Amino acid sequence: MAAAAGSGPLVAGAVRRGAVGRLVLTQFRSYASARWEGGPDPVVLTGPNGAGKTNLLEALSLLAPGRGLRSARLPDLARSGLDRAPESDGWAISARVWSGPVSIDIGTGCGALAGAAPGSDRRVVRLDDRVGRSADLSYHLAMQWLTPAMDRLFQDGSGERRRFLDRMVYGVDPSHAGRLTRYERALRERSRLLREGRADAAWLDGLEDQMVTAGVAIAAARRDLVRRLAGALASAPGPFPRAGVQLEGRIDDLLAPGPALAAEDELRDELRVGRGQDSVSGGAAVGPHRSDLKVWFPGSGGGLDRPAGQCSTGEQKALLISLVLANARLLIADRQATPILLLDEVVAHLDRDRRQALFDQLLSLDLQAWLTGTDATLFEPMQGRARFVRIDPGRIGTD
Ligand SMILES: Nc1ncnc2c1ncn2[C@@H]1O[C@H](COP(=O)(O)OP(=O)(O)O)[C@@H](O)[C@H]1O
Ligand SMILES: [Mg+2]
Numbered sequence: 043m044a045a046a047a048g049s050g051p052l053v054a055g056a057v058r059r060g061a062v063g064r065l066v067l068t069q070f071r072s073y074a075s076a077r078w079e080g081g082p083d084p085v086v087l088t089g090p091n092g093a094g095k096t097n098l099l100e101a102l103s104l105l106a107p108g109r110g111l112r113s114a115r116l117p118d119l120a121r122s123g124l125d126r127a128p129e130s131d132g133w134a135i136s137a138r139v140w141s142g143p144v145s146i147d148i149g150t151g152c153g154a155l156a157g158a159a160p161g162s163d164r165r166v167v168r169l170d171d172r173v174g175r176s177a178d179l180s181y182h183l184a185m186q187w188l189t190p191a192m193d194r195l196f197q198d199g200s201g202e203r204r205r206f207l208d209r210m211v212y213g214v215d216p217s218h219a220g221r222l223t224r225y226e227r228a229l230r231e232r233s234r235l236l237r238e239g240r241a242d243a244a245w246l247d248g249l250e251d252q253m254v255t256a257g258v259a260i261a262a263a264r265r266d267l268v269r270r271l272a273g274a275l276a277s278a279p280g281p282f283p284r285a286g287v288q289l290e291g292r293i294d295d296l297l298a299p300g301p302a303l304a305a306e307d308e309l310r311d312e313l314r315v316g317r318g319q320d321s322v323s324g325g326a327a328v329g330p331h332r333s334d335l336k337v338w339f340p341g342s343g344g345g346l347d348r349p350a351g352q353c354s355t356g357e358q359k360a361l362l363i364s365l366v367l368a369n370a371r372l373l374i375a376d377r378q379a380t381p382i383l384l385l386d387e388v389v390a391h392l393d394r395d396r397r398q399a400l401f402d403q404l405l406s407l408d409l410q411a412w413l414t415g416t417d418a419t420l421f422e423p424m425q426g427r428a429r430f431v432r433i434d435p436g437r438i439g440t441d
Contacts, residue, residue, distance in 0.1 A: 058142035059380040060183050061410040062102060068134040068155055069121040071097035076438045080429050082140065084404060084411040088418040089433035095414040098433065099187065099384045101135050102412060105148055106185040107176045107212065107219040108205065111384065116152045116165055130155050139183055141379065146170055146182050177219035184213035184373060186366050187384035196350040196358055200334040207335045210369045211267045214378050218263050225256035229326060236321035250313045253329060258306045260330040261293045268335070270376070274368035280399040282364040283357070284340050286347055291333030337361055359391055363400060370407055383411040389420050398423060 061082035067073040072094045087095045096112075100119075103111040110119075120133040132153015139148050149168035152158060156166040167174045169182070186209055195202055211218045232249040235242070268289050278284045292312075296305040312328045313320075320326050337350040339357055350361050370381050383404070389397055401423050404411045411428075415421065418430065431439055 058144070059140070059408070059410075060185070060382045061140045062105070062137055062382065063140050063145065064136075064138040065098075065101065066136045067098075067101055068136075068151075069126065069130065070101055070119060070133040070135060070151075071121060072436055073097065073101075073438075074121060074123070074125075074436060076436065078431070078438045080431075082410050084409075084413065084424065084428035086418070086421045086424055086428050086430045087412065087414045087433050088416065088421070088430065090416060093433040093435055094438075095433050096189070096386055098438065099189075099386050099412055099414065102137075102382070102384055103185065103187055104135055104150055105137055105139060105179060105183055106209065107179050108209075111187045111189050111386070112191070113205075116163065120153065132156050132158065141182055148179065148182065150176075175220075175223075177223050180212035180216040180219045184379045184381035185384065186210065186213075186369060186381055187386065188362050188366055188388050189384075189386040192362060193355055193358060195362065196337060196353070200332075203335040204331070204333060206365075207264055207267070210271065210365075211263050213369065213373045213381055214267055214270075214376065215263045218260070221256045221259050221263070225253060225260055225330065228252040228256065229329065229331060233320070233325055236317060237324065239321070241317070246317065247314075250310060253313065253326070254306050254310045257293060257309060257330050258297065258302050261289075261291075261297050261305075261333065262302055264289055264330070264333065265294060265297055270372050271365070271368055274372040274375075275364060278364055278368055280403060281396050282360050282367065282399065285350075285361050285364045285368075286338035286340065287365070288336045289333055290336050291330070292328045293330050294333055337365070356391065359388070360396065363388065363396075367400075367403055367407075370409060374407060374409075380407070380409045383409060385411055385413045387414055389413060389415050390417070 059082060063079065065078045067076045087098060089095055100110050100112055120131070132151055132155040134149065134151035134155040136147065136149045139146050147170050150156065151166055152163070158164065158166045165176055167176050167179065169178060195206060208218060208222060228249045232246060232253065235246060268287050272287050275285050275287065293305070293309060296308050309328065313326060316327050338347040339350060339353045339361055341347050350358055353361065366383060370383065374380055389400065392400060397420065405427055413421065421428070
């Protein structure tokens with residue numbers, strides 16, 4: 043399809059300001075049927091606990107590649123309720139998304155409601171009514187999010203950190219999502235063959251070739267992003283920490299000294315030599331699925347930098363905000379795209395100065411941020427500059 047060919051809005055010359063203009067939810071989480079329409083301004087969602095604020099952000103996050111901000115299983119997204127008609131299984135989200143002056147209708151979902159083939163449990167993606175893939179979504183929208191669950195990002199395994207990083211890469215390089223899909227498919231297939239002991243050498247060679255081509259491209263795109271992110275962080279304005287960032291992993295070491303071709307040859311050799319070990323331990327000992335994003339909190343007054351995992355919860359939150367804002371700044375400065383930010387319960391944890399600084403930066407970046415909280419008064423400085431939307435169970439807005 044056209045978007046996958048690299049001609050999508052995000053790769054056009056001018057900065058394309060991303061914004062959701064319309065969102066319609068059908069049988070999604072706590073929403074039987076709900077609709078939101080609005081302009082490109084920031085949106086503040088307020089309402090009591092359990093009202094459906096995070097559910098709404100989750101729906102927005104499904105306009106990007108992947109499984110959304112809760113990494114949920116697709117069936118869990120369908121509204122559970124005794125009143126549901128059996129013939130309308132699944133869930134659906136439809137949205138009008140702006141990228142600068144260009145708009146696209148995105149439809150996604152699962153089951154009959156999304157128009158999936160009977161029995162299919164896959165996510166359906168439609169772009170202007172043409173069938174697409176989840177990876178294509180990054181051609182139309184750059185999106186990043188922060189959620190309370192990400193307070194553990196620096197403690198948990200490296201997978202979530204890679205996904206966080208990869209979402210940033212999508213913004214500068216929309217083909218990254220498709221590359222990851224190709225890599226993961228080849229890795230899974232190779233693991234299966236090795237596990238089953240079907241050591242057809244030519245077949246394995248072919249899969250490893252795919253892993254090498256996609257894998258080195260993935261590592262190179264991440265490396266490029268991290269380098270630029272480090273630059274954007276070093277000149278960060280305001281009270282958020284000027285975090286240090288670095289990629290760590292065997293494949294990242296291979297790329298460091300020189301040309302990608304040499305890294306490809308080395309990776310191909312290491313995969314071939316590692317087949318025996320990989321057949322025992324599963325997966326692959328080397329590749330971009332092993333890389334990690336290391337983050338440091340800068341030392342103050344000549345003090346040493348501290349690894350993010352050793353910082354206080356508040357400091358880690360501030361680091362995450364720094365990273366997301368730096369990424370937004372570099373996307374805009376590089377004339378790529380203006381990302382949409384989903385900031386779930388971020389504001390309540392900030393002191394007054396940082397809260398004000400966050401609002402100031404979001405407004406000066408002129409991006410569509412979606413902010414949530416239980417207490418509307420915390421968002422007072424955004425009055426007149428953001429759209430305030432009340433969320434009550436099953437309902438968006440007060441109509
Ligand atoms: N698949 C589902 N079907 C129906 N309700 C759901 C489903 N998943 C979650 N919920 C409900 O959605 C409600 C709102 O959740 P959430 O959006 O996290 O609230 P909050 O406004 O506090 O962010 C919760 O009460 C939860 O039980
Ligand atoms: Mg919530």
